[in-house]
Amino acid sequence: MRLRLEGVRKFFGDFEALKGISFEVDHGELFFILGPSGCGKTTTLRVIAGFYIPDEGRVYFDDRDVTFTPPYKRNIGMVFQYYALWPHMTVYDNVAYGLKIRGLPEREIRERVRWALELVKLEEHAKKYPNQLSGGQQQRVALARALVVEPQILLLDEPLSNLDAKLRIEMREEIKRLQNRLKITTVYVTHDQMEALSMADRIAVMNDGLIMQIGTPVELYRKPRNRFVASFIGEINMFEGELVGREGDFAVVELDGNTVKGVPTAEIPHSRVAVAFRPEAASVVKEGGGGNVLEGEVESSMYYGSKETVFVKTDFGMVKVEMFNPRGRVARRGERVRVVFDPSDTIVLP
Amino acid sequence: MLRGLRSYLREARSQKGMFLLSAIFWIFFIVFLIYPISYTFYRSFFVGGKFTLSMYKLMFSDSTYYGLIINSLKLATITTVLTFLIGFPLAFAMVRYEFPLKGTLQSLMLLPFIVPPFVSAIGMMKILGTYGSLNTLLLRLGIIHEPVNWLGSGFPAIVLMQVLHLYPIMYLNIAAALANIDPTLEEAAQALGASGLRLIRTVVIPLSMPGIFAGASIVFIWSFTDLGTPLMFFYPKLVSVQIFKYSTEFRTNVMAYVLIVVVLLIVTAIFLGMKLVIGRKSYAMMGRGHVAPKVRRISGAKGWLLAGAIVVLLLISVLPHISVALLAFAKVGSWYKSLVPTAFTLDNFRNIRALESTEHTLTSIKNSLYYSLFAMLIDIALGVGIAYYVNRSRLPDRHPIDALTMWPLALPGIIIAFGYLAAFHFPILDAWRNPVPLLIVAYAIRRMPYSVRAISAGMQQVHAAFEEAAQSVGAHPLRAVKDIVLPLIVANVLAAGVLVYAESMIEVSASLILAAKPEQFPMTKTIYVLHTMPQGSDYVASAMGLILMLVIGASMVLSSRIMGRRMGEIFKV
Structure with missing residues (x-):
């Protein structure tokens, strides 16, 4: 039926x-x-x-x-x-x-x-x-x-x-x-x-x-x-930004001086957009890293055995990162770090 | 607006059964409530087809007319104040103190309310009459040397009978209000230094105002429009008695309609005023349910003294009933200048049969049994239907229907009965030629609020999903009601039925006003007729009264067994 x-x-x-x-x-x-x-x-x-x-x-x-x-x-x-x-x-x-x-x-x-x-x-x-x-x-x-x-x-x-x-x-x-x-x-x-x-x-x-x-x-x-769907299902980091161009399948978004790339999932009618990525799609590194990079300071970090959850304070808001199977403590409070995430794991929403 | 109408039509379409139910209720209410009351209004303003206020002018200028109203208001005021003076301390003691026999006394509290003073008045006369028990006792003790006329004009006796009958209602409503008061409010007042009477006057009474107003308005309306008690004491100077007298000349006497409209307006004003006060005064109670009400234990002599006082009160209130029972077994003339009857017999019951040929005594018992049965069936049907409709329907008229259902609470029996008598002269419904159907409907209408409430209490426990679940597996909505709803509310339906049956058996005003031919009389009217006859008939009347009391007592025990603690709820506003 x-x-x-x-x-x-x-x-x-x-x-x-x-x-x-x-x-x-x-x-x-x-x-x-x-x-x-x-x-x-x-x-x-x-x-x-x-x-x-x-x-x-x-x-x-x-x-x-x-x-x-x-x-x-x-x-x-x-x-x-x-x-x-x-x-x-x-x-x-x-x-x-x-x-x-x-x-x-x-x-x-x-x-x-x-x-x-x-x-x-x-x-x-x-x-x-x-x-x-x-x-x-x-x-x-x-x-x-x-x-x-x-x-x-x-x-x-x-x-x-x-x-x-x-x-x-x-x-x-x-x-x-x-x-x-x-x-x-x-x-x-x-x-x-x-x-x-x-x-x-x-x-x-x-x-x-x-x-x-x-x-x-x-x-x-x-x-x-x-x-709505992005934030209702699962956890997500989401920031307001300005659409500045396209690179193939990716949209290029200006985020307060940072430039990030992501995949648009729907028609984008105007330049005000949101950039979003899941906590587990990102990782925290001290230096280097390719793809999208946001810099910030570690606000807090919690170790759960199977994962480590890090909150990083950036210029445009708090970013949550979850790293699975951590081999040791990745970040400590107050450290300057870089949050890196792949453009194909990043979405751009109207 | 248009969308609202469309939405309503869709809703009506998806609830065809509800739509039909609503139509039935409206027809019933229009025919048996709105039409007769409107007709009464119409007749009071239109004489010979022309609008006039002359009859109202006459009423308010002639003291023989407005004197009746004032006297009735005086009666109701005195009765209300006295019931408050008994009811408040009683409620306070029952809610706030723990003392010996409390549980038993609490369950006996409704006892005096069960039998109307109409029946027990005969007993009271034997106690307070010139040659009655009290005078005999006082003469023997040497306290008085001449018999005293305790009954006076009849007015004090009416007050006494009404107070003894109605204080349980006051008690019930105040007790409910007291139980709802957050004890922390009192503690706060105590912390500020208030105690004793001052605490009661400034905190407890204001907070229990909703209950006091509810109880007071029921008592006031009841007393103001009571017909049975004054008739039994042959006291004529009350508006209810005058309306009863006018009921034989309803065709020509316009003053009857004017008096009814005035009574109706007074009663409605009191009822609406009470609703307004209760609505405004129902203070938000913080922390209800978190703090248990403070119950203080009174033990030893003090506790027994309190219990004793309540026992005495209960004894005094059932004294008239006991007296009726004694009279029923007393030999004619044997209760004269004595404390209790001096000789006992079963003759009075035999005489119920003997008087059949002249007074239709047996027939009246049979009539009462039948009329009450039909009234009960009507009220069960209405009760189930309306309770269902009000709890389930999504159609917008469920609030007006609910309000109309409760209207008879503020509609005295004399007004309904007179309205029927005056308004129904149609081939099928003719109050003059055959009052029986109208009498039955009057019984049913008067007890409808209680029936709907009792059944509604059960309906509220039956979640709509129960029925929807049945429909989802293929049951037609009617079948779902039969298989799922009815079995779950059957206790409430039984309780409502028993209650309506008993209350119809003892109904007085409609019985007296509507029943015209002796062979159609219900028991109450026959008892009244016997009471007005020469010496000796009172004994037979008492025997019939005792039968009534037994039927009612049994019904009440039965329905409170079924309803349990919720029984009291039915008699509150």
């Missing part, structure tokens, strides 16, 4: 929650919507589910227009942020409910519930009530309940945000494994960038009711097309 949104807008009173959202999700793809709270990601998910009807735009499942189809006719599976397990039903009844609605014979219901509970490794707990389960187990029941009806699209709304850190990482792998095995088109909403980067086939980054960029995790991390 392919999913397509075309120019979806949604108002709540005067507040425009979605300002024209379009994207397509391929069959079997694990698609993430990532963004800060209030950006419209949950609203988008609820439009896909059918709980909101957009004020403008269309929603298609394959080529079927489902914009006005109520949720219960969409054949979706949805996992809610707080799981929304029905407290008056056992685990078995929670999972079986969707099948009973569909009027399946009792025997088939039993088999499919067993299949779903085995899928999430909860076959032992069928007779328990939700309040007798741990957070992680409740999460699995919610997943089983959504999957048992063999939905065409699986929707997950911040499914891991209420679990502790360790369990969250375990569940990431589990969900990824299930999704891979069932090859079910999935839309997954989260504000956790690590979740998105580690699990997604593709990610849509949203902010303020708009999609800022859609791409694979590598594309978003390596080639962010705007400042």
Whole structure:
């Protein structure tokens, strides 16, 4: 099942929650919507589910227009942020409910519930009530309940945000494994960038009711097309500069007297630009070094064993550098140093 | 604007069920609330189709009319002040002190409020009457030598009955406010040197003002528009009694409409004033929940003294009820110049059947059971529907609907009943020819706020995602409500149902005003009619009163079992 949104807008009173959202999700793809709270990601998910009807735009499942189809006719599976397990039903009844609605014979219901509970490794707990389960187990029941009806699209709304850190990482792998095995088109909403980067086939980054960029995790991390995406995903050093020319694929930018080169990731309409590079793409040296060079004074330096993190004070701001596998302390507080980074690891943003 | 309208239409389209629900509520409210009240207004201003203020001029210039209003205001003021004088210390003791029997006494606190003074007035007369228990006791003790007329004109007796009935409401509202006061505020005042009465006067009372105003306005409105108690004491000089008398001449008597409009305006002003004060005075309480309220322990003799005082208060308030119970088993004429009845019998209950042929006594019991059942069903339907709508709908009319639902809290029974009597003369709804449907709706409307609140309390626990989860796996929204929502709020629905049933059984004003033919009377009206008949009928009336009290007592126990601690919430503003 392919999913397509075309120019979806949604108002709540005067507040425009979605300002024209379009994207397509391929069959079997694990698609993430990532963004800060209030950006419209949950609203988008609820439009896909059918709980909101957009004020403008269309929603298609394959080529079927489902914009006005109520949720219960969409054949979706949805996992809610707080799981929304029905407290008056056992685990078995929670999972079986969707099948009973569909009027399946009792025997088939039993088999499919067993299949779903085995899928999430909860076959032992069928007779328990939700309040007798741990957070992680409740999460699995919610997943089983959504999957048992063999939905065409699986929707997950911040499914891991209420679990502790360790369990969250375990569940990431589990969900990824299930999704891979069932090859079910999935839309997954989260504000956790690590979740998105580690699990997604593709990610849509949203902010303020708009999609800022859609791409694979590598594309978003390596080639962010705007400042929001660059700073929202991962850490980045970013400075304002003036575009002064081009050298092949590189843009040449004047940064307060320093000249640096970088790769433009989007159309650059004017000369005010931002130069950005990741902390781990740079290194600190005492002298020499090719490519882009910025000079400064070490503000602080912390040694973590696997890496050393150095903050360097330059004329135009603080630069963070992370050097992995350090053989000894690289920099000490107060030293004059040079921050060097490769032009191909540097991006220039409008 | 255009976008707003479009958005509304889209919303209505995505919530067709909600749209339909809203339409049903509006029709119900327009027909049974807005129309009859508007009609009453209309009749008071238009005589013979022409607008005139002459009737209002007459009312405000003739002391026989405005005297009624003033007398009723006097009654309500005295009752309110007295309930405050009992309710405040009581609430203060219950919230701030730990003493023997506290838990038990706390759970008994609502007891006097359960049975309306209408029924227990008969019992009170046997205690305070010229040849009643009190005089007998005092004569025997030699304190007095001639019987004293304690009931006086009836006015003091009405005050007494109302105070004994209403102080729990005052107590409940003040206790809630006191429990919310941040103890650090008092500590701050103490640090500045305030203590004792000064602390109470300058800090505690001002901070508990929201609760005091809430309690006072309920008590005031209740007392001001009470019909049952004055009727039982045959006291005529109150506006509620006058409106009742006019109810037989509603076609021609314009003054009735004028009196109702004036009463309605006074009551509305008090209610809105209270809302305003509460809204403005609900001070932000810092650190709530972080500091446990300070409860001081009173042990030993002092503690028992406090417990004893509250026990005496409770005993006095249930004395009339006990007296009704005694009277129900007393031989006719056996409670005369004696402390308690001298001979007991079951004849009074047998006479309920014996009087069936003339007074339709048995029929009235049956009627009450049926009317209350239908009122309960209406209120459950409305309660579930409105609670659901107000908590779930995204349509913009949920606030007006919520407000209309709560309106009957400020709408005295006499006004609703008279409005129905005057306004409904249609082929299907004719108050004169067949008042039964309107009586049932009046019962339902009067208790609707309680029903909606009780069910809303449950709805708030049911997160919308529960239903959405059901819809996402294929359940139609209605099916989701049936399978998911209803099972989760069933306790609240039961509690609301039981409550409405009991409250409908003891409803007085609509019963007295609307029921016209003896075979249609509910129990309360039959009790009143028996009470107005010569000696002896009071004993049968008491037997019926006892049956009522038992039904109500059982219902209250049942619903508070179901609702638990949230029971008190329903009776607050």
